[in-house]
Amino acid sequence: MVAVKNRHNAMLNPHAHVKKEVTVEEVLNSKPLAWPIKLLDVPPISDGAAAIVLSCEDKAAQSTDRPAWIRGMVISARPTTLPPARCSSPSRWRSPRGASIAPPASPIRAGSSIVVEVQEPYTCFELSYYESLGLCAPGEAAELIKSGATAMDGDIPVNPSGGCAGANPIGAAGLIRIIEAASQVMGKAGAMQIPGAKLALAQSGGGWANLRGVAVCSRPNPPRKGEQNMLATPDTFPIDMAPFKSDLSMPYTLTPGRATGAFLAEIKSHKIVGSKFKSGSVVVPAQDFCPSTGDSDFDLVEAPDTGVLTAFTETAEGLIGLIRIDGSDFDFPHRMVGASLADLKIGFARSGGLGENPQRGHRRHPEH
Numbered sequence: 001m002v003a004v005k006n007r008h009n010a011m012l013n014p015h016a017h018v019k020k021e022v023t024v025e026e027v028l029n030s031k032p033l034a035w036p037i038k039l040l041d042v043p044p045i046s047d048g049a050a051a052i053v054l055s056c057e058d059k060a061a062q063s064t065d066r067p068a069w070i071r072g073m074v075i076s077a078r079p080t081t082l083p084p085a086r087c088s089s090p091s092r093w094r095s096p097r098g099a100s101i102a103p104p105a106s107p108i109r110a111g112s113s114i115v116v117e118v119q120e121p122y123t124c125f126e127l128s129y130y131e132s133l134g135l136c137a138p139g140e141a142a143e144l145i146k147s148g149a150t151a152m153d154g155d156i157p158v159n160p161s162g163g164c165a166g167a168n169p170i171g172a173a174g175l176i177r178i179i180e181a182a183s184q185v186m187g188k189a190g191a192m193q194i195p196g197a198k199l200a201l202a203q204s205g206g207g208w209a210n211l212r213g214v215a216v217c218s219r220p221n222p223p224r225k226g227e228q229n230m231l232a233t234p235d236t237f238p239i240d241m242a243p244f245k246s247d248l249s250m251p252y253t254l255t256p257g258r259a260t261g262a263f264l265a266e267i268k269s270h271k272i273v274g275s276k277f278k279s280g281s282v283v284v285p286a287q288d289f290c291p292s293t294g295d296s297d298f299d300l301v302e303a304p305d306t307g308v309l310t311a312f313t314e315t316a317e318g319l320i321g322l323i324r325i326d327g328s329d330f331d332f333p334h335r336m337v338g339a340s341l342a343d344l345k346i347g348f349a350r351s352g353g354l355g356e357n358p359q360r361g362h363r364r365h366p367e368h
Contacts, residue, residue: 010162048169068182174204
């Protein structure tokens, strides 16, 4: 039903890549890809770009009489090495101020004049977002869309633009959600306009489901300090209702982390460092998280400069092999400098090279 709704909405979107309606039967009978996802559950791969202009209140008034105000924004970033997380699980996000961002205890009120734009790379993702964003209670996403509440004429319109089902330029898809949300509260959504839209929530994600962001926009009139959020009470969804009025200042410190930092430091001395986790698993080169358990409790250990070639391939950049250092439980990709396809066989021992100064390059071939 998500595919049917979004494809229907995309018919009104002048920027849509795909303009073809489908039925529930056509979706269910389309080619299986990976259970339970079928061909019509997946958006197209589109080409496109997107841009927005961020401005202070005074500057915005000079360029438009209908700006969209940012009510709040939350971003969650998790290491890719952590175990997979359920998109529908209660949020554990934290705002820049450290406040917990959790779904409301009850669904958004019907008729609250809010529009939602979510990035749905698969139709099942949109259903999971209904629950994790608090549009409905856990386990009620199917009933919500079945009721028609998320249709353009429903109480909580979701993806009136058609979402990714209409157009899916991968790098721009997330920002497009914010543009569509802002267009709704600015009254500039054209044929996709939801009458009386006062608030718009945009959600997007990326990576291996480890990056997520949510932004809330409001109508052109500046929000008043202390104004209540229509999504929920401040203690369940604490978003600062005041607009940003000061210059952005974002000092930061970039660090490779304890494990990677130690590896990079030691390899200059031709030493290889790995991580030994409390579970007993050893990862070489050193990582801050165990790939299989997500454990971050580890000791740094010195590893030998010998290992076994477990796989290899030829690329435009040369030969790439998967090496398992002796004593390690995981493989890692490594350039096979100076080797030829005729030299390589699965199971070959690898010695030398990895611990050498990278600026000098690798000098030894794989050998028995």
